[in-house]
Amino acid sequence: MTYLIGLTGSIGMGKSTTAKIFAEEGCAVWDADAAVHRLYSAGGAAVAPMQDAFPDAVIDGTVSRDALKAAIAADPTALRQIEQIVHPLVAEDRQAFIAKSDADIVVLDIPLLFEGSGHRMVNTTVVVSVPEDVQRDRVLARGTMTEDQFMMIKSKQMPDAEKRALADHVVITDTLDHARDQVRAIVAKIRKELADA
Numbered sequence: 001m002t003y004l005i006g007l008t009g010s011i012g013m014g015k016s017t018t019a020k021i022f023a024e025e026g027c028a029v030w031d032a033d034a035a036v037h038r039l040y041s042a043g044g045a046a047v048a049p050m051q052d053a054f055p056d057a058v059i060d061g062t063v064s065r066d067a068l069k070a071a072i073a074a075d076p077t078a079l080r081q082i083e084q085i086v087h088p089l090v091a092e093d094r095q096a097f098i099a100k101s102d103a104d105i106v107v108l109d110i111p112l113l114f115e116g117s118g119h120r121m122v123n124t125t126v127v128v129s130v131p132e133d134v135q136r137d138r139v140l141a142r143g144t145m146t147e148d149q150f151m152m153i154k155s156k157q158m159p160d161a162e163k164r165a166l167a168d169h170v171v172i173t174d175t176l177d178h179a180r181d182q183v184r185a186i187v188a189k190i191r192k193e194l195a196d197a
C-alpha cells in the first residue's frame with residue numbers, strides 16, 4: 001500500500017522547501033505547481049485549451065504566466081476559468097504519478113488541498129506555516145509578484161488559521177533545521193504505523 005500525505009499551506013509558507021525535506025527522507029514527491037508548469041510548456045496539454053479561452057496568453061506555443069496574471073487583474077473571474085481548464089489535467093498527472101510510484105510514502109504538494117477535494121484522497125494532511133509578516137516578506141523577496149498579485153492570490157486561499165485547524169500535522173517553517181526535525185518525526189511515526197500494520 002502507498003501511504004499518501006497531502007502537503008499544503010498558503011502561498012510562500014514553505015511547501016516546496018518542506019517537500020524537498022520529505023524527499024530527503026525517502027518519500028516520493030509530486031508537486032502540483034510543477035505539474036502546471038509542464039502543462040503550460042511547449043507541447044503541454046493545457047496549451048491548446050488555453051489558446052481557445054485566452055488567445056493572448058499563448059506566446060510561442062507556451063502559456064505565459066504574466067499574460068494570465070494580467071488577464072486575472074483585468075477580470076477576476078478569469079482565474080476560475082483557468083482553474084476549470086487546468087485542474088482536471090493536474091488530477092490526471094497526479095493519478096499517473098501515484099500509479100507508477102513504488103515508494104512507501106508519496107507526498108502530494110497541493111496548494112489547494114483543502115479548497116478542493118484533495119484532502120479526501122490522502123491518508124494524512126500536513127500544513128506548513130509561518131506568521132503572516134514572514135510569509136509576505138518571503139513572497140515579495142522572490143520578486144515574481146507585486147504586492148497586489150500576492151494579496152489577490154492570498155484572498156483566493158483558505159486562511160492559514162483554518163488550514164492549521166483542519167491539519168493532522170502542522171510544520172512550522174521558521175528555520176530549515178526546525179522544519180527537518182518536524183518532518184523526520186512525522187515520517188518516523190508513519191513508518192512505525194506501516195511496520196506495525
Ligand SMILES: CC(C)(COP(=O)(O)OP(=O)(O)OC[C@H]1O[C@@H](n2cnc3c(N)ncnc32)[C@H](O)[C@@H]1O)[C@@H](O)C(=O)NCCC(=O)NCCS
Nearest residue numbers: 010011032033036065068069082083086090111153156157
Ligand atoms: C495565477 C498564476 C498564473 C500565477 O503564476 P506564478 O508563476 O506567478 O505563480 P505560481 O504558479 O508559482 O503560484 C504561486 C502560488 O500561488 C498560489 N496559487 C496558484 N494558483 C492558485 C489558485 N488558482 N488559487 C489559489 N492560489 C493559487 C499557490 O500557493 C502557488 O503555490 C498561476 O499560479 C496559475 O496559472 N494558476 C492557475 C492554476 C492553479 O490553480 N494552480 C494551483 C495548483 S493546481
Ligand SMILES: Nc1ncnc2c1ncn2[C@@H]1O[C@H](COP(=O)(O)OP(=O)(O)OP(=O)(O)O)[C@@H](O)[C@H]1O
Nearest residue numbers: 010011012013014015016017138173174175176179
Ligand atoms: N524551513 C524554512 N526555513 C527558512 N526559510 C524557509 C523555510 N521554508 C521555506 N523557506 C523560504 O520561504 C520562501 C518560500 O518557500 P517555498 O518556495 O518553499 O514556499 P511555497 O509554499 O512552496 O511557495 P508557493 O506557494 O509560492 O509555491 C523561500 O524563500 C524559502 O527559502
